[in-house]
Amino acid sequence: MTTEVPPSAQPDTAPEEDWLRLDSQICFSLHAASRAFTGVYRVLLKELGLTYPQYLVMLVLWEHGRTPVKRLGEHLRLDSGTLSPLLKRLEAAGLVTRERSARDERSVEVLLTGQGTALRERATLVPRRIMAATGFTLDEIVDLRTRLDRLTGALDAAALEEAPDCR
Amino acid sequence: MTTEVPPSAQPDTAPEEDWLRLDSQICFSLHAASRAFTGVYRVLLKELGLTYPQYLVMLVLWEHGRTPVKRLGEHLRLDSGTLSPLLKRLEAAGLVTRERSARDERSVEVLLTGQGTALRERATLVPRRIMAATGFTLDEIVDLRTRLDRLTGALDAAALEEAPDCR
DNA sequence: CGCAATTCAGTTGTGCACAACTGAATGATG
């Protein structure tokens, strides 16, 4: 890779500099990994006519069926500002429809069309290809997922504490 | 390729379903972790007047000084379509200036202003806060970084192979 | 030398992320 690992810790030498450099390693890596991942998905999903975030929405719908926009946002950590236009595009593509809930007219429920349901068949090929592209074993992926989830949990908790008072 | 990674968990229940679900776990986790990370950065960087990608550019400039746009893109895995407007905003903020290279007039070199250099002082506080927010030890972070870099490398390699012929 | 291919930064267009806001529906409280 282009980025070099900084040679172990040197607690004595210029701590400020080391911090800034180490920091860059972490955020570079996460940023790059995330984009590399979506890049591979992009190629595979192109033939399904889906973007990566659209694919995430479809995964939720394939697993849970009719789902309110609110719950989609909870699953995917996205708000209506992101989901509303995305769902509009999925609707324009004929994959989903939207219905106002009868019980609560504030809520809009998203459900699959026949075409959207049918797309699932072709989508089952994607995960295997992704897995192959990573070169990771199943165990390694599960382990990485666990670490990432722990990271996300810690970051979310820290963000909440930071919100009211930033020291 | 065509690696046979057995889902193994429940051989009785529809393997297709398992693949789709496992897949969702992975991409959800990576997507969520990346966004949670940038979310924490966003809060800290707000007081510096920087976005997360702008901060990444500044890190490169603080470490290497005057840098051509081309090289910035190599460090950050970004192309001119992303960097050009971003740099324009950094220039408007008075943090950097751009100069056509004398030797090669195609190239534009980005360099820090006094204000941009001065910002580094305040930026040194960020990494420590991020580290604290993750709740991870230094070793855990280095380990995670290593895995992510390996993942990125494998994904990039797979993307290159996929490009000419998608099977 | 002269022309074609390459290498640059920049522009355009599409889509996502997110903050801030709007407006309607619902629920809570006095």
Place this chain on the structure above:
DNA sequence: CATCATTCAGTTGTGCACAACTGAATTGCG
């Protein structure tokens, strides 16, 4: 019951990611 706060989806505006393209500068090759 009347008002006020909350909960929804949606809109607007800013910024990033990236594909596809433009146009100028450079390089390579005959």
